[in-house]
Amino acid sequence: MAFKTLRALSDGAFHSGEDIARALGVTRGAVWYGIRDLAGCGFSIEKVRGRGYRLSPALSLLDAVTVSEWLGPAAATFAIEVLDSIDSTNTRLLQRAAAGAPSGLVLAAEAQTAGRGRRGRPWRSAVGSTLTFSLLWRFARGARELAGLSLAVGLALARTLRAAGAPGVALKWPNDVMLPAGKLAGILIEMQGDVLGPSAAVIGIGVNVRADPRVAEQVDQPLADLESATAEPVDRNRLLAQMLAELGGVLESFAQGGFAPLRAEWQQLHAHQDRRVRLLLPDGGTLAGIARGVADDGVLLLETADGLQRFHSGELSLRAEAAA
């Protein structure tokens, strides 16, 4: 995709083909092809004789320097790299982690050609409408001692999205961030290192910032987006900075004390707390029960016909019956 042309038009103002060509150091013909390419990707570009081209609506494209400025003093914790297009920021960051990349490295991408979700599912996104990034965080402890990490990360996102003005943010175990309209953000955490430590977590996050038919038509569940929820345009650079700042604090606290100190707050945001649910187990079976929240190590507590049971993995859905 013609990312340079998209960046040149991202402010939503009119730009003449000549000005764009000069700024990018390319021919006017190349600009024309770029604009045709962008239109083919679903961007709406208006052409007015004598004024040039205008992208509508404007897009806040990611920029590492702008994210660092928003971060202020917290910028020292992170090294941010923005990529136009990549297969998956998680896949790339896992490779970088294996090669010794430092804790705090962030890879954010405008486009992912093979974005990955939990349980082997694809993660769909669209340029400018989704915020997709991965954060590398190193722990002295081994992966086995990091139980509840994904819930802690979900909590950090929920706090940020609430502070950004989204009403009704809730957490669906283990770590989907939900709004009443549907899923707002997803998290994919992949671990590296020895079970006894040290270990590294690649924390991949995808947030639906703007409703986009290119995403909705490829996903078989209701989606929510931040701009519809807040009824305001969202600056993705600022949002990324806010998420990183919150994540930095939560991950430091998690490294010290684990999930237990965060549990009560998580539970307050639990979308299914004390409701009748169905748990789809990894072996394909299902179990009905009442969701009783999570334990200090992040496992799901489900009250079943056989008593209170603990589950490390599975997919939770609400049963049609009324609340328990």
Ligand code: BTN
């Ligand atoms: C899920 O809800 O299934 C998890 C979605 C995680 C998506 C993010 S987008 C950035 C990072 N790169 C990926 O390939 N996946 C994660």
